[in-house]
Amino acid sequence: MKMLWVLALKEIRDGLRNRWIAAAIILLGSLALALSLLGSAPTGSVKASDLDITVISLSSLSVYLIPLIALMLSFDALVGEFERGTMMLLLTYPVSRWQVIMGKFLGHVSILFIAIFAGYGGAILIMTIFAGGSLDGWEAYVTMMMSSLILGAVFIALGYLVSVLVKERATAAGTAIGLWLVFVVIYDLILFGALLMDDEQLIGQQLFSTLMLISPTDSYRIFNLSLFEGVSDAAGIAGIASEAGMSGALLLGVMSLWVVVPLMITLFVFQKREL
Incomplete structure (x- = not known):
């Protein structure tokens, strides 16, 4: 664990x-703050809390932004080390290949954790302290x-x-x-x-529900729009997920x-790959 x-x-x-961290915090925080400021109006005939409206907006936006940030962080994590010749140097230290993968993964997830909780969380703190925003619906926001x-x-x-799997950065x-493009745009276009x-x-x-479950982005969207009553009512999908058998645990x-x-496939391939 120390390694x-x-x-x-x-x-x-x-x-x-x-x-990377500063840019992601500023991007996510500014967008969350803007959507929070715009989220005070009721949706349709349903009077939802400001945070419920913000959860709906941010869930839709995060489907595009979060995967893109994650991929930009990770796409050259291994191939970049091979191209620079630093992977062989790294493995001369008392570190195993699985530790390289999991250590990098832990680091990149930590970067994303800082960006999300500082960006999204900071926006709500600003709204609450300086703009007198309400914390009604905070459970849905934290879950998001x-x-x-x-x-x-x-x-x-x-x-x-x-x-x-690839040889060049x-x-x-x-x-x-x-x-x-496949997971965020093309898959849903083909499905619909x-x-x-x-x-x-x-x-x-x-x-149709099973086909939607295949996509992690669709599972994320359904999870956030259906788990809490205020959000699902405002989004107009109250009861749809439960009727389709999509429980929060399943999603x-x-x-x-x-x-x-x-990750398991990456570990297997990396163990077999020649330096």
């Missing part, structure tokens, strides 16, 4: 030196921050998988952007396009699998 923290702290220091961290961990793990960058063309109604509610389980499986 894991040494490697993690190295990644955090690199993040501080490269201004925690699930955003899990979503980020998913794409950090996917970034590592890309980084261990440029290829890793292009593949990472491709992954972002198939639903619109399904004139014979072959795609039932259960199948978290799907996202957790998207963290564990890519």
Whole structure:
């Protein structure tokens, strides 16, 4: 564990030196603050709390931002070390290959943790202290921050998988952007396009729900919009997730699998890879 923290702290220091942490905090914090200021109006006929409205807005925004930040942090974590020749030097120290992967992962998740909780959390503190905002719905907001961290961990793990499979940093960058497009944009377009063309109604509610569960971004979105009554009422999906059998535990389980499986594949490939 000591070696894991040494490697993690190295990644955090690199993040501080490269201004990654500062940039992510400013980006997430400014967007959260702007959405909080705009979130005081009721939605439709439902009078939701300001934080409930902010959770809806930030959940939709985080689906785009958090995966992109996570992939930019992780796409060259391994291939970059190989290109610079520092991976061989690193492995001359008393450190095993699995410790390299898990130490880097712990460090990158810590960077994302700092960015999310300082950015999103700082915005709410500013709203509460200086703008007299209400803390009604804080449970949904904190849950959204925690699930955003899990979503980020998913794409950090996917970034590592890309980084261990390719040979060049440029290829890793292009593949990472491709992954972002697939999970954030293309998959949902294909899914809803198939639903619109399904004139014979072959795609039932259960199948559609299962197809949505496959995507970690959809699982994240449904989790945050359906777990709390105020948010689900304001979002207009009250009861839909429960009717489809999408419990909070199931949605978290799907996202957790998207963290564990890519990491395990990365560890396996890295153990077999020649330096």
